[in-house]
Amino acid sequence: MDDSGDRFPIGMRVLAVDDDPTCLLVLETLLRRCQYHVTTTSQARTALTMLRENKDKFDLVISDVHMPDMDGFKLLELVGLEMDLPVIMLSAYGDTKLVMKGISHGACDYLLKPVRLEELKNIWQHVIRKKKSDPKEKNKTSKLDKTTSESGSGLRSAGAENSDENGKLTKKRKDQDEDEDEDKENGNDNEDPSAQKKPRVVWSVELHRKFVAAVNQLGIEKAVPKKILDMMNVENITRENVASHLQKYRLYLKRISCVANQQASMVAALGSADQSYLRMGGSGHFHNNAFRSFSPNGIISNLNTPTGLNGHGFSPSGLLQLGQSQSFNNSSNDQLKFQPTITPVNQNILQGMPMSIGFDHLQNNSSKGVFPVQNLNTDVKPTFPIPNRFPDQIPKVTTSSSHPPSLGISNNGLMLETHTEGKHGGIGIGYGSSSSSVSSRHSDFSFSMLDQGRHSDNWSSVVPLSGIQTNSFPSSDCFRQTAIPPSDNMASLPLQAGYPGGSLADVHSQGSVFTNSPEYINGNLPFQGWEDRNQDATYHSNITYGSINSLAPVNGAVVPRGQTTSNSTLHRNLDTKFCDPRQMKHAGFADLTECSSSRQPRVNIVSQQKFSNNLGSLEYLASSMMEQEQDKMKLLGGDFICDSYSGGVSL
């Protein structure tokens, strides 16, 4: 719209979304009368696709509240998070509650049908306002990501700790990184504070979203830091920042795919061995009891054991639960192999997982912090339902509401208990329930990035990310047979707390953190209903997947796109790497995508797991993104568990 920029608001590009053809046509005509450039669609998903294709294609989005394929509020959140465009809500009803919901989800305005020409004549003000509030925005016609910068800065302060962690992790990563990272050149250079002039870059959800979007656009194989940097068009980050982030991201993707695989098998395996899984929990932090019960194998299945998981301690093994439920059941014990390794992790993870543990937290309160899972529709409060719910079945993460988050998963606390108990599929990211403290951390972590206002329950998109991240992927570790060095995870965990994940907590603050609205869960909530709810969960997960996918945009949705491919790679990696929390993040993320497709919706968690550690943030972001993208994410649970599900964030 650059050419019409001078004549603004003439030529302003509006995307109108409404499932009612009559209203849509009227709206379109009115908008054209205002001399705007109008694109219409009756499907929210189509709208998202269009927006994701090119963020710069539109200046403003007008959307109906009630739509069959996706809730208008969710679309609103996603657009705000991913593309940071002003969104105007449209509805035939103007009750205060609805309007409030719109505002809290980030709407710039709320119009009542029938819309009048006069009202539409002024909507351009929102575009200007958004642009103006972003000091970084140089080009007024460029995407309005003021929010990003603002949130980013907010995040920085909050996530300072993360950055450090990230830096450290990055360094570690470098060593361990066997990625085909082509831009290692200075991937970690920026870790060195002395070398950097700028303060450490905190990869907020927004930032990560852009990053992922850029990567997706370039193609994961061809994504080079320089190009990514250019595409992201964000100030205050250097190519080095991007490079190191990319590195982590790749690892994360790998991890996800690995985890996804593992989780699936784990789920299957877990189904059989419920108690063993909990063993993994070992983690002192977790409420040990919870973990103990988890037999290593069944990490996934263990989740079912409520005791272990009980929220607090979601035994790290819970990680598995997340997505595993579905896949696990089938797979036999190959997954279980993991478990043994996981155990150690659990402990650490739990501890470290400030975030992930959210489960505990979750359990305690709707805690928002922990669940990145955002959508934990179910009352999040239960924080990972695991405890209660876990039926012996594998913790399928089915996001569907009722199910307590399969947290059980791996130590990492990813325990996303999707305890959706009754609520949404809520991702129960039961992060290893281990630490309620963790979860609290999350909550503290007010996700500045996310625009907390949005979250009001649905935070589907936002939350997932954060939740996951903080959770330090203990889960991811879990899966990997290699028993992810818990410390690693743990370390990351704290970070995560700082990390957006924390914000998730806040984000959710509104509702139970995890309330994953079924829609949302997609990305995040894999866990939801472990086994027992499977049916529901599946349903939910599916739904969530859908929603999560939409949510995914938060991350820039990029993930989903490119994920499938990366997922496969990730899977491979997972086996080997397991749990490197960082990696997991990515992997988790990738896995999530993969998982989702392959598995049942439940698994969302997988992606979340990754979040621990550096990757945690990455994963976190990824997961949040992934969640959104992945309709199918549900599956992640299984795979996910291992994945860095740091936060237990089930995808």
Added chain:
Amino acid sequence: MEKNQSRMQLVAMKQSFFDQGLLDEQFIQLEELQDDVNPNFVEEIVILYYGDSLRLISSIEQALKERNLLDFNKLDTLMHQFTGSSSSIGAKKVKAECNLFREYCRAGNIEGCMKSFQQCKKEYASLRKKLEAYFQLARQVGSSEAACRSK
């Protein structure tokens, strides 16, 4: 002469719609949007509305068949759309009935829902009939005017 009469008739008809509260200002707005580029805009919208409404009405009817197990959320969503499209064309009375339905729905009042839905349907049918007559006349007037102009 006839043309004038028809035109006057048309105007009177439209006015009566407003007087009876069948239509509101939104309809006027639609008319304002009609221009040379969109000469039949209003009619197009209305026809679209008919199609929409039929679909929605039958969906609602279907949902209402559940009698005692009404899914109020679903009903609310369906009705929301119907309300939206009705208001978009300015169908005032229909919209009012829809709102009433919504109230009953929220209250979980099955009987109320049934009743108000019947009212909705009635109002809709009545409006549709009148609008169809209106547009038919408008077409006649338009065509005769066109015929005149072509002379």
